[in-house]
Amino acid sequence: MTASDKADEQRFLEEYNPKDYLSPLVTVDVAIFTLIEGRLHVLLVKRANHPERGRWALPGGFIDAGQDTTLSEAAARKLEEKTGVTAPYLEQVYTVGDNTRDPRGWSVTVLYMALMAHAPTAAFVDSVADTRWWPLADAMGQDLAFDHRQLLDAARQRLSNKTAYTVLPVHTLDAPFTLTQLQQAFEEVLGAALEKKSFRRRILSADILDEVGEAPPPGGRGRPAALFRAKAGLGEHAFVRVVGEGK
Amino acid sequence: MTASDKADEQRFLEEYNPKDYLSPLVTVDVAIFTLIEGRLHVLLVKRANHPERGRWALPGGFIDAGQDTTLSEAAARKLEEKTGVTAPYLEQVYTVGDNTRDPRGWSVTVLYMALMAHAPTAAFVDSVADTRWWPLADAMGQDLAFDHRQLLDAARQRLSNKTAYTVLPVHTLDAPFTLTQLQQAFEEVLGAALEKKSFRRRILSADILDEVGEAPPPGGRGRPAALFRAKAGLGEHAFVRVVGEGK
DNA sequence: CAAAATTAGTGGCTTTACGCCAACAATAAC
DNA sequence: GTTATTGTTGGCGTAAAGCCACTAATTTTG
Missing domain, CATH: 3.90.79.10 (Nucleoside Triphosphate Pyrophosphohydrolase)
Known part of the structure; x- marks a missing residue:
């Protein structure tokens, strides 16, 4: 930028008044x-x-x-x-x-x-x-x-x-959560059922969750589930395909 | 909306002046x-x-x-x-x-x-x-x-x-084009090589191209390639995974 | 307290998709 | 014609995904 250019620009900025523009x-x-x-x-x-x-x-x-x-x-x-x-x-x-x-x-x-x-x-x-x-x-x-x-x-x-290629739904759950809860979150967001085994295989092999011990049965029936929470720093990027069709 | 509400809104709009806001x-x-x-x-x-x-x-x-x-x-x-x-x-x-x-x-x-x-x-x-x-x-x-x-x-x-899950690169080519050209377009955009057989399998089974006869050998060597063009109305949506690693 | 019900988790088979490589096809160059 | 070059297809091995039934650990019920 030459010196006269610089002067030009200075003048331009001084004369510029945002209220002249209809933004x-x-x-x-x-x-x-x-x-x-x-x-x-x-x-x-x-x-x-x-x-x-x-x-x-x-x-x-x-x-x-x-x-x-x-x-x-x-x-x-x-x-x-x-x-x-x-x-x-x-x-x-x-x-x-x-x-x-x-x-x-x-x-x-x-x-x-x-x-x-x-x-x-x-x-x-x-x-x-x-x-x-x-x-x-x-x-x-x-x-x-x-x-x-x-x-x-x-x-x-x-x-x-x-949600087809990330794990966004984890952010909608209170931690810690069970894998079943997480799957239901995915299903709710997708509006479609997922296959249990495949879902678990992929989520677990993606290595984005930390296990935090057993579930204290909160009034629930059946076998108690393992509890997980999202690994720290899972904010933005966690590309994992976790979806198929499944019954 | 009640009648007084309506009057209210009218007054509001009349008094509104965009230049009052610094947008x-x-x-x-x-x-x-x-x-x-x-x-x-x-x-x-x-x-x-x-x-x-x-x-x-x-x-x-x-x-x-x-x-x-x-x-x-x-x-x-x-x-x-x-x-x-x-x-x-x-x-x-x-x-x-x-x-x-x-x-x-x-x-x-x-x-x-x-x-x-x-x-x-x-x-x-x-x-x-x-x-x-x-x-x-x-x-x-x-x-x-x-x-x-x-x-x-x-x-x-x-x-x-x-490009990992759509066919966007087709829009960068002059029609008609060969499958090899299309693959090279994908590779250029992705910055990675793709496997020929897999690429063709997926592109063809996606049913988004129309074949338009043989290539008039434009000075090129080797066997002439089939020519294709994108199907009409492929503007926005054409979700097809066309990518792997490949040699 | 035992049997039934309920939910969690796994084993293992089938099917599908993909990567890979070699063969075959059609053309130009020599 | 023979060779080089590029396009196209066949076929096989492997990895992932779907499927379904079986086992496991609890609570509920009679």
Whole structure:
């Protein structure tokens, strides 16, 4: 860059005023999933303000240019405000933007998906007004704010697609868990039954779980199961194909 | 919604002024890949304006709130402006946003990846000033504008990851093509050799190609190969695992 | 306290997919 | 014609996956 170029750029930046540009509003929304009594649930918030006041919506909102330095930080912040915890798994799904989804004009939303165990969130979520876990089918069945029904559907699809070659569902369970619970989590997310022997072979040979002794029979019948928890640092990458058809 | 609610909302919308909000600038960038003489190339544009004037960058720019009604439409528009064609494959990769990547402050970029055959673009691309196809390694080797090196890398990774379970590389070839060419396209994208028999077994049993007669020997040696083209409507979904290790 | 019920975990056979390599086929170069 | 070169197919050994029944360790029930 020559000296005159540098001067040029300086001038450019001084003359630049963001209010001269009509930029879209940018929001971040998060589809937070957990497993409650074996069923997949999603966290929704009843909107307190216009537009769409009174409708249930995914947690989210505007970027706070002062507070947030990164999109994923913004997503993590919104998530913690509603659940009180840091999610063990947070992933960007996709971004929608157009001039029809919000009455205010061009708007852009970056959708994230998060997974977490239910127990640590239960008390906190109860304490936040107009916020609750919904069974996924019920959430999809109602008239959500904006295009959140589509967003939720996209997140759900991402989750089940990725479950074909990762171990994402572990993040929805409270540790420690049994292999049967884990298999049921996979089955719930996939909406399909898995073959027991194959599932166990693959999960165990993937070497992503630590065994933590026997199950103290919590009122359960039958032979007590071995207990496991996810190995530390299993945050992002754990590519394991754990799926077939099976009865 | 009650009547007073409706009035409320009306008032809200009338009082709303986008210039009251400091929104991030939103841009769309596209990593356009093609295969030239068997090597993967990416289209870059030399920036004509500040900031980063003179550096090579991915095609892209601001959303035109007047012209674009959708993010992907904006991406398609930028792509067509530079290549003269409509890409057979366009996919959103991910969105970066923070307050450090652009000297103007908070900015958000939605990254797309596109695949296309080279031949139909060659003449047009030549005619566009400061725009050319770069061999991928050369593109990655230089000092690209903004964080475009990372964006390009992310797009490349998405392409090779997805090639493990889709047939994306077909979109980089001029039709018709031979199975050997297709295999070489896969190998170039994956950076690894594939086993011939397995590759053919899977591609053919996937039933995504139409055979179009014999190859007119174009100066080539050896037995002439059968020619194929992708079945119509293979745009998005064609999930086929076509990869192993191989010699 | 014994038998039945229930859930966890394993053995072992069958089937399928894949990697590998060699044979065969069709063309150009010499 | 013979050789070199590239495309295409056959067939076999191996590893993984599906399947189903059997064993194991508990609680429940009569």
